[in-house]
Amino acid sequence: MLDRFLISLEIMGKGMLGIFIILIIIMLIVMLLSKITKEK
Amino acid sequence: MDYLISGITSITWQEFFMYVIGALLIYLAICKDFEPALLLPMGFGAILVNLPASGVLDQTLEGIGKTNGIIEWLFHVGIEASEALPILLFIGIGAMIDFGPLLSNPKMFLFGAAAQFGIFFAICVATLLGFSLNDAASIGIIGAADGPTSILVSQILKSKYIGAIAVAAYSYMALVPIIQPAAIKLVTTKKERMIRMPYNPKSISKTTRILFPIIVTFIAGLVAPQSVSLVGFLMFGNLLRECNVLKSLSETAQNELANLITLLLGITISFSMRAEAFVNISTLLIMCIGLIAFIFDTIGGVLFAKLLNLFSKQKINPMIGAAGISAFPMSARVVQKMSLKEDPTNHLLMHAIGANVSGQIGSVVAGGIVLKLVSDLIH
Numbered sequence: 001m002l003d004r005f006l007i008s009l010e011i012m013g014k015g016m017l018g019i020f021i022i023l024i025i026i027m028l029i030v031m032l033l034s035k036i037t038k039e040k
Numbered sequence: 041m042d043y044l045i046s047g048i049t050s051i052t053w054q055e056f057f058m059y060v061i062g063a064l065l066i067y068l069a070i071c072k073d074f075e076p077a078l079l080l081p082m083g084f085g086a087i088l089v090n091l092p093a094s095g096v097l098d099q100t101l102e103g104i105g106k107t108n109g110i111i112e113w114l115f116h117v118g119i120e121a122s123e124a125l126p127i128l129l130f131i132g133i134g135a136m137i138d139f140g141p142l143l144s145n146p147k148m149f150l151f152g153a154a155a156q157f158g159i160f161f162a163i164c165v166a167t168l169l170g171f172s173l174n175d176a177a178s179i180g181i182i183g184a185a186d187g188p189t190s191i192l193v194s195q196i197l198k199s200k201y202i203g204a205i206a207v208a209a210y211s212y213m214a215l216v217p218i219i220q221p222a223a224i225k226l227v228t229t230k231k232e233r234m235i236r237m238p239y240n241p242k243s244i245s246k247t248t249r250i251l252f253p254i255i256v257t258f259i260a261g262l263v264a265p266q267s268v269s270l271v272g273f274l275m276f277g278n279l280l281r282e283c284n285v286l287k288s289l290s291e292t293a294q295n296e297l298a299n300l301i302t303l304l305l306g307i308t309i310s311f312s313m314r315a316e317a318f319v320n321i322s323t324l325l326i327m328c329i330g331l332i333a334f335i336f337d338t339i340g341g342v343l344f345a346k347l348l349n350l351f352s353k354q355k356i357n358p359m360i361g362a363a364g365i366s367a368f369p370m371s372a373r374v375v376q377k378m379s380l381k382e383d384p385t386n387h388l389l390m391h392a393i394g395a396n397v398s399g400q401i402g403s404v405v406a407g408g409i410v411l412k413l414v415s416d417l418i419h
Contacts, residue, residue: 004167008176011413012160018409019153019402022263026401027149029255030248034143037245 054315062086074214085310115311126188132298134277144241152398155364157340158183162333183333184403203312208330223338267408363395366403
């Protein structure tokens with residue numbers, strides 16, 4: 001059980017990091033896109 | 041006369057218990073308006089599949105052989121074989137979502153990530169309670185606050201608790217207006233709940249709106265390929281909406297397609313609510329862990345907002361973090377209602393909606409990442 005718990009902690013660390021990385025990349029691209037395509 | 045009463049005499053207490061569960065779900069759907077589109081078909085289905093020798097399940101009749109049951113067939117074809125029903129539903133959901141409030145305030149993306157914390161916390165709790173890793177991950181996904189994602193992930197991970205997971209996911213989504221205020225109050229002060237946030241939306245070009253679903257699909261697909269079926273179909277639906285040249289398809293996806301799939305999904309999921317699979321102590325544990333997942337989603341989002349406040353000049357009302365879960369638009373409404381309760385002139389709705397739609401993306405990305413991590417680690 002301890003093994004499984006340690007793996008679940010690993011999933012927590014990697015999972016949260018992965019979600020943040022993906023959403024931050026999307027956020028930066030959206031910010032860039034908004035600047036580039038700004039309607040005058 | 042035996043042939044007339046054989047059905048009645050063969051009812052087990054577990055089946056009777058499932059009739060009560062079915063009746064409870066129907067009651068919650070009709071009288072309490074708790075996610076009626078899903079809970080009502082699930083409740084009725086729970087009764088259908090638990091009738092002795094039910095004709096909606098495959099049966100072997102003496103002298104005739106095997107007969108096919110409609111609900112069992114729907115489950116095998118629509119969920120087990122292809123996960124088609126939950127995935128197709130994402131087209132409708134994508135077509136319904138206006139990402140405008142998020143695109144005009146991209147900072148809200150961060151809350152869509154932070155509020156997925158409950159998923160991973162629940163996975164840890166489930167493993168501590170003795171569930172296998174694939175079952176624990178499936179149970180944790182209840183915290184995505186997203187019914188179709190929960191069904192899809194638990195089906196791909198071949199969890200035997202898919203019925204309990206679906207019931208927990210949809211029940212707690214309906215209970216967001218009760219769960220979230222309590223969790224928010226637990227980790228915020230009145231002063232924090234009164235923080236004002238001016239809303240100055242930036243205009244969003246049509247190009248950005250059209251490119252957004254394509255870019256999200258690319259990024260999520262390249263980083264977490266397992267999320268493509270979820271993110272891809274969600275974003276396909278959104279592209280139908282934003283392209284402005286497929287209005288009738290977009291409307292069909294939002295209405296007829298979403299309604300039809302929802303109708304079938306609820307009754308199909310009831311296949312996993314057969315007494316022998318549902319009535320056990322694990323179901324009770326799953327309901328408890330699901331509740332923990334929702335609470336820690338909320339706490340994760342709120343604490344992340346408080347963390348950002350340590351470094352930013354323009355303070356964020358921490359309640360916005362709680363809206364980063366996928367339950368749309370219930371969560372945004374909860375935040376708006378709570379802010380108005382503290383200060384009747386403090387309107388946070390648009391910020392909360394931005395965080396809430398970000399949660400829609402966050403939850404499907406989380407589903408994909410959990411699938412990838414768990415399959416890698418089990419391997």
